Amino acid sequence: MPQRRSRAAKVTLKDVATSLGVSSITVSRALREPEKVSETLRERIIAQVDDMGYVPDFAARALASRHNGVIGVLAPALTSHAHLGIMRGIEDRVRTSNLRIHYANSRYDPEEEVRQIRLFLSQNPAGILLSGLQQREGTLELLKAASCPVVQIVDLHLTPSGMAVGINxxxxxxxxxxxxxxxxxxxxxxxxxxxxxxxxxxxxxxxxxxxxxxxxxxxxxxxxxxxxxxxxxxxxxxxxxxxxxxxxxxxxxxxxxxxxxxxxxxxxxxxxxxxxxxxxxxxxxxxxxxxxxxxxxVPRFDMGYRATDLLIRVLSGEPAPTDPIDLGFEVMPRGTTHPPDKRSA
Missing domain, CATH: 3.40.50.2300 (Response regulator)
Structure with missing residues (x-):
């Protein structure tokens, strides 16, 4: 069985392919588009990747392709309970794709929001998801010039720059x-x-x-x-x-x-x-x-899932919708309020 190389001798995609007697393209496809490789071969490739310690060079991939395979997700407060539901929706949808997620936190600071978006765009991302965007002029100008799909999770009274899902x-x-x-x-x-x-x-x-x-x-x-x-x-x-x-x-x-x-x-x-x-x-x-x-x-999970699904569909070649997607809301009466029209004296 091939031995894991030292850190000084970096394992390449070609090394993995040669050890298995397959092409580099086949190994790459197994890692990036697993559904296009047979289950048996895919399992052999993944096992060999783990054994040899191969780490994909995502920076080189970004230079050689349309994007780096990363979805940038910017939120105003990543630790808030409300945003965690959106994150679960994002991650559930990404799990069945060959994309990865990079989170950033703006802390409700418009300047930090612009800075993080600039950083995302400088890395040639597959797309960007923006939750709770403050809609400042500088931010909107950046989004209009973005070379990747952008989906906003917003209040629907705003005029989103591109694709959007949300509620009023x-x-x-x-x-x-x-x-x-x-x-x-x-x-x-x-x-x-x-x-x-x-x-x-x-x-x-x-x-x-x-x-x-x-x-x-x-x-x-x-x-x-x-x-x-x-x-x-x-x-x-x-x-x-x-x-x-x-x-x-x-x-x-x-x-x-x-x-x-x-x-x-x-x-x-x-x-x-x-x-x-x-x-x-x-x-x-x-x-x-x-x-x-x-x-x-508020359908927080659906917001994250639908926004991510929309981005992935556009990346696969589907046309971007022109109208925001309204996911609606529901008032949930429970024990901390009287039933309507039955208030006790």
Whole structure:
């Protein structure tokens, strides 16, 4: 059996091919397009690659081909619970392709966003996926000049530069508030965190629904330009109750904040659902809190999967769609709010 070479003697694609008595093209195809090689031969090649310690030279591949085989994924907060669902969708779709993923984090910083996009483009990527783009002028100019497919996961009120999937966050928030109004709540507060495009749109949707009902009141809003968290939800409920002592319900811009509100309400002895709480995103824990959290279901996995699928289809030669893809949303009534039209006295 051939021995693994030392690091000083780099194994080449030709070395692997020669050891197996096949062509370099066959080895390359087994690694990049495995479905085009028989299972038996593919397993032999992969075993030999592992045994010999062959590492593909992706930089050389990028020079010799249209792209380097990498999808660049830029997000404002890779560690947020909401984005993890999008990442799972991206990775599930990429798993069945010959592409790889490179993640980058903009930290809600427009300058960092531009810098990361420039870095992606300098590496000749197969494509770029952008989640939560801030839509600054410099960023849009970069995307228009990109030599690879770009798919944005956006709020659909924006005008995407190219292909896009997403939902209308303003309408989703307004629908949630209208649901709370139908449940009989009237002093409905808003609790929010980091100010980005999506949180701004949720804020806008809340305000529109309250204005339409004729009960808008600035004292019902408590927001902080800081990363959202359970702790922040606790703190903002305390602030909001000082501003509006007759508060009877809270709409939160995400489920992390809503859990903080729920914990603080329980600590204060507020009766739930007489005191109503609604979150946003329908994260995994929302249905299993006590009581289960009313929230807005956002198809985060589908966003990642559909955006990646769209990019892969365009790479394979399919025409790019001209219209954004609206994946919709759903208000999920649960135990932290009254049923509509059945509010107890």
């Amino acid at each position: 966050h303003c309408e989703a928030a307004a629908s949630a508030v209208r649901h709370l109004l139908a449940c009989g709540y009237r002093r409905i507060g808003l609790i929010g965190g980091t100010i980005d495009v999506r949180s701004e749109r949720r804020h806008e949707g809340y305000c529109l629904a309250m204005q339409d009902a004729g009960i808008a009141d600035p004292a019902l809003i408590a927001s902080e330009e800081a990363p959202t968290s359970v702790q922040l939800g606790c703190q903002l409920l305390q602030r909001l109750r000082q501003q509006a002592p007759n508060l009877d319900c809270v709409f939160c811009q995400n489920d992390d904040l809503a859990m903080g509100v729920l914990f603080e309400a329980q600590r204060l002895g507020l009766p739930i659902p007489a005191f109503g709480i609604c979150g946003y995103n329908d994260l995994g824990f929302a249905a299993f809190s006590h009581p289960p959290l009313t929230t807005v279901r």
